[in-house]
Amino acid sequence: MAIYSFWIFDKHCNCIFNREWTLVANSSSGTINSKQNEETAKLLYGMIFSLRSIALKLSKDSTGNDIRSISTGKYRIHTYCTASGLWFVLTTDFKQQSYSQVLQYIYSHIYVKYITHNLLSAFDLAEDESETRGQGTKKIANRNFITALESFLTPMVAQ
Amino acid sequence: MAIKSILIINKSGGLVYRRNLSNDESLNSNDYLIVASTLHGAFAIASQLTPKALQLSESPLTSKIDYTIPYIPYVGLPRTGANTTEKSRFSSSSSNNLGTTNSLGSFKGSDYFKEPFQSWNKSGIRQICTDQFTMFIYQTMTGLKFVAISTQTPSSVTNSEYSTISVQIADNLLRKIYCLYSDYVMKDPFYSMEMPIKSECFDCRLKQMVSNLP
Numbered sequence: 001m002a003i004y005s006f007w008i009f010d011k012h013c014n015c016i017f018n019r020e021w022t023l024v025a026n027s028s029s030g031t032i033n034s035k036q037n038e039e040t041a042k043l044l045y046g047m048i049f050s051l052r053s054i055a056l057k058l059s060k061d062s063t064g065n066d067i068r069s070i071s072t073g074k075y076r077i078h079t080y081c082t083a084s085g086l087w088f089v090l091t092t093d094f095k096q097q098s099y100s101q102v103l104q105y106i107y108s109h110i111y112v113k114y115i116t117h118n119l120l121s122a123f124d125l126a127e128d129e130s131e132t133r134g135q136g137t138k139k140i141a142n143r144n145f146i147t148a149l150e151s152f153l154t155p156m157v158a159q
Numbered sequence: 160m161a162i163k164s165i166l167i168i169n170k171s172g173g174l175v176y177r178r179n180l181s182n183d184e185s186l187n188s189n190d191y192l193i194v195a196s197t198l199h200g201a202f203a204i205a206s207q208l209t210p211k212a213l214q215l216s217e218s219p220l221t222s223k224i225d226y227t228i229p230y231i232p233y234v235g236l237p238r239t240g241a242n243t244t245e246k247s248r249f250s251s252s253s254s255n256n257l258g259t260t261n262s263l264g265s266f267k268g269s270d271y272f273k274e275p276f277q278s279w280n281k282s283g284i285r286q287i288c289t290d291q292f293t294m295f296i297y298q299t300m301t302g303l304k305f306v307a308i309s310t311q312t313p314s315s316v317t318n319s320e321y322s323t324i325s326v327q328i329a330d331n332l333l334r335k336i337y338c339l340y341s342d343y344v345m346k347d348p349f350y351s352m353e354m355p356i357k358s359e360c361f362d363c364r365l366k367q368m369v370s371n372l373p
Binding site for chain 1: 185197200278280281287290291
């Protein structure tokens with residue numbers, strides 16, 4: 001199994017999409033946008049946020065210094081942050097060093113195509129003031145987005 | 160692998176030692192204290208975030224991960240270290256000269272250790288790659304963390320094996336720094352536990368070790 005889970009966070013610190021694969025043998029197993037993952041999403045967001053702030057602090061100049069990957073003893077986290085404040089996060093095993101192209105592809109060919117270029121899907125999932133401070137629970141439920149993402153990521157799940 | 164700085168974090172998340180080995184001093188000591196405690200917190204969170212796939216199939220998948228760190232010969236020792244120490248040990252004239260640069264404190268032989276070792280850091284953060292630097296963390300069984308910040312970035316290295324090898328080299332180096340710590344800090348009667356390290360001997364040994372890196 002090469003990838004364990006995939007997350008998208010928006011600029012309001014909300015988790016707007018999560019997908020977790022749970023069984024090694026079955027690449028269609030697992031959860032999409034599960035309520036149970038809410039706590040994990042917050043922990044993940046908090047950890048990446050604090051490590052990003054460290055990286056920024058320790059950077060040589062003001063050009064910005066972003067986290068590429070965080071390796072632990074058991075798994076590796078890859079991040080890709082856009083200027084609009086979206087974070088694409090992928091947890092994987094150690095077989096591959098860089099997933100930045102994969103994350104870039106998900107953003108530019110799947111997210112932009114099915115969410116940004118879609119008039120019917122909300123431009124910003126936080127609709128009122130109460131949801132802009134990390135309290136929102138709205139998720140991306142676009143069928144085309146989920147199908148495209150699944151078909152792109154499935155070959156990598158049981159690598 | 161040029162090391163930019165070395166930090167030591169005690170088991171409660173406080174910074175006990177910091178050494179900048181490059182010239183640019185951009186942060187003050189207060190900032191480094193914040194960095195250390197943030198790292199300590201993130202380290203604890205990382206172990207909580209183990210993916211469900213790994214938790215569910217605990218035996219087959221996790222047993223595949225090998226926590227043995229191979230011994231990499233003479234990391235942080237002078238290139239000719241092996242020959243000169245052997246010589247000085249056998250020649251009677253310099254055997255009682257403790258000030259030689261090649262003696263390893265209370266460790267015998269030409270290197271601190273020569274066997275592969277187990278990593279105690281099984282679920283915490285081991286490596287953080289950013290655009291400008293890579294950070295390596297080595298944790299001891301007692302909860303002490305040794306952090307090395309290297310100036311190398313993953314994008315500047317074309318070798319695909321870079322990641323695993325650099326972690327192994329860093330673990331070897333940081334374990335040797337732990338050997339120095341056990342020698343020059345733990346055996347200091349004026350050192351109080353969990354307090355900042357102010358040992359000149361340790362400082363100079365550490366500097367020497369890092370400057371021996373290519």
